[in-house]
Amino acid sequence: MAGFTKRSKVVSNKKMSFWEKIYLPAILGGMWITLGHLFTKKTTVRYPEVQREFSEIYRGKHVLKRDDEGRERCTACGLCAVACPAEAITMVAAERKPGEENLYREEKYASTYEINMLRCIFCGLCEEACPKEAIFLTKEIVKAGYDRDKFIYGKDLLVEPVDPSKRINVSKRQTPEVLEFKKDKNQRHNVH
């Protein structure tokens, strides 16, 4: 059997000795081990009070970014919806009216933008597909709930606040490689 695994062991069916037969030494040994565990450091994280540190590039709830002047970056091109393997994203495009220039960066925008958080697998392909640097995944967790309808997140939950102090920092997700990739006009979806 040699060669298949490094952990193979030869099993012996030898008779148990007297001390093995009465089990008590083995039981005491086991009790010594469990007693040790009584005093070890506990691995539990007391969740609501203590939160574990997340990776900087954790893929959690999405955010729809605004640009520096507070205008929505999304132009409702639909590339994120196409890229989404779970088909979780739907949107409706609308034309920007005169006087709305301070709300939307370009002539077209998403009047509704919905992500079904029960379908989403948090793969981040929407983020990769986005040519406008509009959608990012954040460290925030999508919370559990009792109602399935509550998991369809609309623009009210996804678009980041206008207030500069409440903006969501996604700079950690914009690695030099990503930025370089987005500039590459040979990639079809980067041409606009």
Next chain:
Amino acid sequence: MGTMLIFKILLASAVLVMSLVVAMYSTLIERKMAGFFQDRFGPDRAGPWGMFQPLADGIKLFFKEEFMPNTADKFLYILGPSLTMFIACLTSAVIPWGPDIVINGQTYSLQMADVNIGILYIFAIVSIGVYGIMIGGWASNNKYALLGAIRASSQMISYELAMSLSIIAIVMMTGSLSMREIVNQQQGFHWNIWYQPIAFMIFLICAFAETNRSPFDLPECETELVGGYHTEYSSMKLGFYLFSEYINMFISGAVMATLFMGGYHFPFIDRLGLSPNAFAFVSFLVLFAKITFFGFIFMWIRWTLPRFRYDQLMRLGWKGLIPLAILNVLITGVVILLNK
């Protein structure tokens, strides 16, 4: 006489309340210990350190649906858990909780009934205990419940034999069946455990089997029998079964402390120069500490050892413990005769 009666009633109520409260908090401590043994914290959400967890559990059990299978025998179905609970509470009657106390010049004994056959009483009550489980399991009209009940009855009867035989050695040494007498002969550090370690081991192992605790929890082994004898029980009837297990644990801890660990005696506490009542209180605390120690052992074993297979359990009982207990009785007899 009147005051004595009132005192006895008060004592009985106090012991009953104590065993109920201790059983209640044993459930919490058990879960805490389970957590700590597995590198977790255990329940800590209900109040500080989960102090109110037993209350929450109790309220939950009361408000659960009262389910009864329509093929069950109604009277026996209800009798089962009631009997188990009743019997679990009865055993504490002959346990001496402390030395005598003096109120207004009259001496009161901290033992509800100093019957001269105390040990026989305990064994009588414990052997009725199997009826509660047997009746409940049988009346449920469920094969898992019946299997669990049969397992429980044969297990408890088998281990009762070894348990009683191990006690015979103690009775031979003390020459009395009275619990008070046995305790008083273990004054200071003359505990029976030093003279009868084998009897103690047998008794301890049998106590695990009698209370249906791991590693002998075959009557309710979830992996094989769904829930065992209480499969068809819900709500507070189930609560009674679970609760009586913890009362039994507490009482068997008290019996073991009384028979083997000197009861309320501890070296040198009689030299502290305390007044009789303070001395009685300290003695009671000593007994309680010993019971707590046994409770800890019960839980420690539970979270260490896996469950026995049924044939292993029977082999250990009949071929291991009973011959060993008989041998122990023989050796004790020979030693007593030689020392005469």
